[in-house]
Amino acid sequence: MDSTTVLVNLIIFSTLFGIIYMYLTSRNKERLALIEKGADATVFNTGKKFSFGEVILNIALLAIGIGCGVLVGAMLEQAGLASEVAFTSSIFIFGGLGLLVSIFVNRKLAN
Known part of the structure; x- marks a missing residue:
């Protein structure tokens, strides 16, 4: 493999990791904020x-x-x-x- 292929693969996987990480952390922060305000826990099970x-x-x-x-x-x-x-x-x-x-x-x- 040449360096371009390694670089492209690294960029793709790091981008996917970043997107998933941001999604999970923002969802967690949103849920914690709702819990702190006293929202019911059934809000999370609507889907x-x-x-x-x-x-x-x-x-x-x-x-x-x-x-x-x-x-x-x-x-x-x-x-x-x-x-x-x-x-x-x-x-x-x-x-x-x-x-x-x-x-x-x-x-x-x-x-």
């Missing part, structure tokens, strides 16, 4: 929590969509389309369809 099953279902349907995209991309490449276009477009299309299906499945399971 919808995802269950482990929902996350696994989303990942599984995304993986199925990507697999179908690779398969369709290979078929399009055999049909004469350029491989970069065939694989890239079909992976994104079928991956997005997999995520869209996971939204509807999760919504149906929630009811």
